[in-house]
Amino acid sequence: MNRQLPRTLALLLMLVITAPLLSGCWDQVEIEDRALVLGLSIDKISAEEVQMEDRVTHIHDGSLPAEMISVTAQIAVPGRVPLGPGTGGGSAGDSKTSPVWVVKVHGISLDDAMNNLQQQIADPRYLVHLRIVIISEDIARGSLAELNDYLRRNPEIRRRTWLLVSEGRASAFMDVNPPLQRVPTLYILSMMEKSVSSGKFPRDYIGTFWSADSKWGQSAYLPYVALRNRDNILIEGLAYFSGGKMVSKTAPIEIGGFMAMMGMDPGGYSTMLHTGNLGIVMTQINERFTRTRSEIRDGKPHLSYHIFLEGDLDEHYSSDIPIDSPLKLREIERDFEQQIQTVLTRLVKQTQKDHSDIFGMGEMIRSHHPAYWKEHVHDKNDWESMYSSVGVDIKLTLHIRRVGLKHK
Amino acid sequence: MNKPRQITTLRAVAVMSSTIIGVGILSFPRYMTEAGNTSAPFVALSGVLISFIIYWLLVSLCQRFPQETLFVFSRRLIGRPLAAVFTLAIMLLFIVLTGLTVRQFGDVATTVLYKKTPIEATIFLMLLISLLSSRRNVLKFSYIHSFYLPLIVGSILVTILISLKNVDMLNLQPVLMAPGVKFWNGARQATYLFQSSFVVVLLIPLMEKPNHAVRAGAWAIFMSGAVYVLIVIASVGMFGAEETKLLIYPTLEMARSAAFGEGFLERLDAIFIIIWVISVFTTIYTTYYISAYLLHKLLRLRDQRMASSVLLPVMFILAMLPSNVFETYRWSLHLGNAGMIMMLGYSLLLWTVYLIRRHGKKVPS
Numbered sequence: 001m002n003r004q005l006p007r008t009l010a011l012l013l014m015l016v017i018t019a020p021l022l023s024g025c026w027d028q029v030e031i032e033d034r035a036l037v038l039g040l041s042i043d044k045i046s047a048e049e050v051q052m053e054d055r056v057t058h059i060h061d062g063s064l065p066a067e068m069i070s071v072t073a074q075i076a077v078p079g080r081v082p083l084g085p086g087t088g089g090g091s092a093g094d095s096k097t098s099p100v101w102v103v104k105v106h107g108i109s110l111d112d113a114m115n116n117l118q119q120q121i122a123d124p125r126y127l128v129h130l131r132i133v134i135i136s137e138d139i140a141r142g143s144l145a146e147l148n149d150y151l152r153r154n155p156e157i158r159r160r161t162w163l164l165v166s167e168g169r170a171s172a173f174m175d176v177n178p179p180l181q182r183v184p185t186l187y188i189l190s191m192m193e194k195s196v197s198s199g200k201f202p203r204d205y206i207g208t209f210w211s212a213d214s215k216w217g218q219s220a221y222l223p224y225v226a227l228r229n230r231d232n233i234l235i236e237g238l239a240y241f242s243g244g245k246m247v248s249k250t251a252p253i254e255i256g257g258f259m260a261m262m263g264m265d266p267g268g269y270s271t272m273l274h275t276g277n278l279g280i281v282m283t284q285i286n287e288r289f290t291r292t293r294s295e296i297r298d299g300k301p302h303l304s305y306h307i308f309l310e311g312d313l314d315e316h317y318s319s320d321i322p323i324d325s326p327l328k329l330r331e332i333e334r335d336f337e338q339q340i341q342t343v344l345t346r347l348v349k350q351t352q353k354d355h356s357d358i359f360g361m362g363e364m365i366r367s368h369h370p371a372y373w374k375e376h377v378h379d380k381n382d383w384e385s386m387y388s389s390v391g392v393d394i395k396l397t398l399h400i401r402r403v404g405l406k407h408k
Numbered sequence: 409m410n411k412p413r414q415i416t417t418l419r420a421v422a423v424m425s426s427t428i429i430g431v432g433i434l435s436f437p438r439y440m441t442e443a444g445n446t447s448a449p450f451v452a453l454s455g456v457l458i459s460f461i462i463y464w465l466l467v468s469l470c471q472r473f474p475q476e477t478l479f480v481f482s483r484r485l486i487g488r489p490l491a492a493v494f495t496l497a498i499m500l501l502f503i504v505l506t507g508l509t510v511r512q513f514g515d516v517a518t519t520v521l522y523k524k525t526p527i528e529a530t531i532f533l534m535l536l537i538s539l540l541s542s543r544r545n546v547l548k549f550s551y552i553h554s555f556y557l558p559l560i561v562g563s564i565l566v567t568i569l570i571s572l573k574n575v576d577m578l579n580l581q582p583v584l585m586a587p588g589v590k591f592w593n594g595a596r597q598a599t600y601l602f603q604s605s606f607v608v609v610l611l612i613p614l615m616e617k618p619n620h621a622v623r624a625g626a627w628a629i630f631m632s633g634a635v636y637v638l639i640v641i642a643s644v645g646m647f648g649a650e651e652t653k654l655l656i657y658p659t660l661e662m663a664r665s666a667a668f669g670e671g672f673l674e675r676l677d678a679i680f681i682i683i684w685v686i687s688v689f690t691t692i693y694t695t696y697y698i699s700a701y702l703l704h705k706l707l708r709l710r711d712q713r714m715a716s717s718v719l720l721p722v723m724f725i726l727a728m729l730p731s732n733v734f735e736t737y738r739w740s741l742h743l744g745n746a747g748m749i750m751m752l753g754y755s756l757l758l759w760t761v762y763l764i765r766r767h768g769k770k771v772p773s
Contacts, residue, residue, distance in 0.1 A: 214650035367581030
């Protein structure tokens with residue numbers, strides 16, 4: 001009996017201790033009590049608007065940066081986000097039935113702005129479902145270091161989030177009302193994902209961007225998007241970076257050129273070109289494959305690209321001249337090769353002028369010529385300035401496989 | 409009970425592998441990349457080889473005394489007092505190791521999973537589970553390990569395989585670099601993860617075939633070593649060396665960005681974290697078990713049940729000591745260093761004495 005008592009007591013004590021530890025979850029938050037942020041847009045704001053700071057995270061602005069950002073968040077309204085397409089028939093745009101709630105706040109940094117946002121909404125904000133972050137070109141041309149730091153540090157952000165650079169104000173993208181999807185950010189998301197799967201755009205998540213930004217031998221790039229007719233979103237090119245700041249952007253067709261240089265499959269761009277004897281034709285590229293060689297020539301890095309493309313004949317604009325023989329297809333191929341080669345060379349020249357190695361040529365030199373790399377490159381800056389003097393050879397081979405259903 | 413030697417070689421392998429795969433898995437690629445940039449996998453591989461050598465040194469000696477544990481035969485070799493001192497030192501090492509490991513676990517859990525749950529609660533519960541399970545005997549201990557091992561290795565391998573398709577070979581080149589001080593430092597740090605393979609000394613007297621201990625260790629170390637090397641390859645190949653250095657838990661990031669197809673099966677990190685918690689449990693379980701076992705040997709208790717209860721508050725306090733994540737990592741590295749010196753020094757000492765004694769015996773006869 002005496003031996004039993006302490007044991008029973010110990011057991012009871014343990015049960016008392018473990019009961020509260022095992023019974024519940026400290027972090028339990030019901031899903032309808034969460035403010036799920038689906039998309040964010042970040043703009044720079046003008047000096048007049050700066051007065052509106054909410055002083056949630058600080059009192060004196062004296063020693064803090066004077067420039068401020070405006071953040072627009074799209075928050076999912078619980079119960080109104082449709083599950084799957086076509087459920088419910090409420091007219092979109094009506095603020096009472098809209099599946100998202102758009103909130104706009106100011107702040108010195110992104111975190112400051114998110115805290116200001118929290119001060120304005122009841123439910124705790126959650127970034128776990130954040131899929132799209134749109135920054136305006138002004139922000140991209142300034143330093144992204146602060147933004148990257150916050151997003152990298154925050155455990156709720158995933159590396160598969162898209163970061164887009166917008167032409168004009170980024171907040172405009174939070175108000176678009178596309179007919180295909182009731183949630184605007186989900187529309188932008190599916191648009192980016194589909195352009196990846198149809199070969200219109202490289203898989204360039206924020207994680208890819210960060211990795212490229214960290215690598216010494218590569219410069220980062222982001223999708224550059226613009227609004228057309230208020231509701232349509234156009235992928236307008238690649239915004240490319242040098243020294244962590246956006247320097248310029250490419251034309252949309254140059255995205256295809258870039259993807260061809262990188263050998264990214266599938267091919268998705270059609271090219272309109274003027275051939276010597278056959279008039280204007282359009283070809284659609286279906287497959288891309290690239291063989292790259294690097295060498296050190298006279299103490300300078302030199303890269304040769306051999307791009308193999310496979311495509312179809314899409315349209316013959318000057319259709320009075322028949323295209324009915326392998327010889328004529330060969331002619332189109334030859335003209336295509338010549339013309340696209342000049343396009344690609346121009347793209348390379350342009351990025352070289354801007355010191356932005358989006359092709360990752362430096363990475364190729366680093367991995368294949370480590371001794372040269374160690375001697376000449378000591379940080380990212382070294383490579384980006386050296387990049388402008390790199391020799392690049394581009395050779396193209398196009399194969400037109402199909403011509404469609406027309407014989408001539 | 410009627411058959412004392414019940415631990416098969418396979419089960420010994422399971423115990424050691426699931427022990428080795430533990431909390432370090434999340435930050436391991438960062439250490440390796442800091443040491444060797446793109447040749448990080450090679451650094452890790454060297455670490456695995458060195459760990460095996462250390463293991464072999466100790467275990468080949470233990471195999472000569474298949475009936476006894478290290479703590480028993482060391483008394484005959486170097487005398488009772490000295491053996492007790494070393495046993496005490498090893499025990500302290502494992503107590504601190506348990507404390508720091510559980511702290512690292514708590515840090516990750518609080519940062520990534522439960523933001524509002526106090527870290528004390530996560531740590532306490534983990535220690536409590538280990539306490540309750542280490543009241544069992546070595547045989548059950550080995551059963552628990554072999555039950556969890558397939559889960560741990562399988563799911564980690566699946567995560568790695570999914571991530572491997574995002575690997576850019578350029579990120580892994582140049583594969584080799586001239587080994588310098590940094591390289592060997594990194595390799596040394598890699599061996600710290602394998603220190604708990606020491607658990608084999610508890611198993612040897614119960615193994616069916618004690619002379620297979622080295623073989624079991626080779627399997628365990630090379631299998632878990634392969635897992636570690638693959639993790640390094642996957643995360644460096646995916647992120648590039650520079651980015652890996654920026655991330656505090658590169659492996660976790662890797663799991664977070666892994667996805668099957670396009671948006672078909674995303675967020676595998678939830679599964680990964682659950683498995684990781686299990687793998688941390690098996691690691692802490694082992695170090696806890698060793699500590700409790702040593703305490704019971706030192707105090708000559710009937711079994712280690714009492715000892716394991718006594719250890720809980722000590723380990724809990726140790727786990728709460730570091731004030732931040734950087735301190736935890738620094739202390740773990742110091743502890744790893746101390747552990748390596750201890751293990752190497754102790755096994756060398758025992759070997760020398762053993763050889764001298766054997767030699768001494770031969771001469772008079």
